Amino acid sequence: MQTRIVAAQFPRTHDPRTRSFQTRYPELRVTDQDREQVVEHVKAAFADGRIDKFEMDERLHRAMTAVTHADLVPIMEELYGAGRPKLDPAVPPPPRYGYQRRVAPKDAGDRVGGAAAHLLTLCGLIVIGPLIMLLTAGRTSPYIRKHAMESLNFHLTVLGASIVLPFTVVGLVLIPFMWILGFVLAMVGGVAALADGEFRYPLTLRLIK
Structure with a gap:
């Protein structure tokens, strides 16, 4: 199973387990699926008017060139605030090698x-x-x-x-x-x-x- 970015909703209270997870595994390499989910969050923020076109382009570039989770977490924190968890601690970290979910086209x-x-x-x-x-x-x-x-x-x-x-x-x-x-x-x-x-x-x- 893979580490995934929580896309649906964010808990209202801070979960200390999530903070531990974020600081313990920041070096894990991200997959194309991880990048795609962050891209969707950035586009949604632009559609809601929370960021402008320049900010969207800058964050999209960072998301698409991210190598580890330490590169993706700051983008989510900029969109939703640093106090909210971004990674699901219940899911174990992904293996460095092996099968990964394929990337599907949006349209x-x-x-x-x-x-x-x-x-x-x-x-x-x-x-x-x-x-x-x-x-x-x-x-x-x-x-x-x-x-x-x-x-x-x-x-x-x-x-x-x-x-x-x-x-x-x-x-x-x-x-x-x-x-x-x-x-x-x-x-x-x-x-x-x-x-x-x-x-x-x-x-x-x-x-x-």
Whole structure:
């Protein structure tokens, strides 16, 4: 089970167990699901008029780039006050490795954005396309961010291999097949994103996380 941000309501009284939990496990890495829940709180605060557009963008950026729970808790405290608990102490902390819940798109726009992160590479934007999606729509959508990072890492791997392989005996022969495979996999990734699915490129060095 995973540590989760309480999304529905906050208890009126402070629970000392929650304070202990927050200070004891601040180094735990967050999941995409954790980031997505905080993003929803930030958007709700903007819709209620409690924060302005600049404050929303700044908090969304912090939420989407958070690494540990210590990065997410201050955002929730800014929205609701430091005296209210943000994490559910009844749920044990998540393992550092293993299965994590997949990130689902919020609407059709997320699916199109996720697909664009893959399909823009077919237009010649080999690395630039996924990078643009990561730095724009990926800042507010965990679904687009996940697909953009996967596409970016794969095409960085292909680009790096294209530079290194010519120095090997069979490298020049393999490069055309590698690029053809890359185009095919990009199309498969785009279709998977449109179909509300996940896609992982094979033989990929995932340098961007």
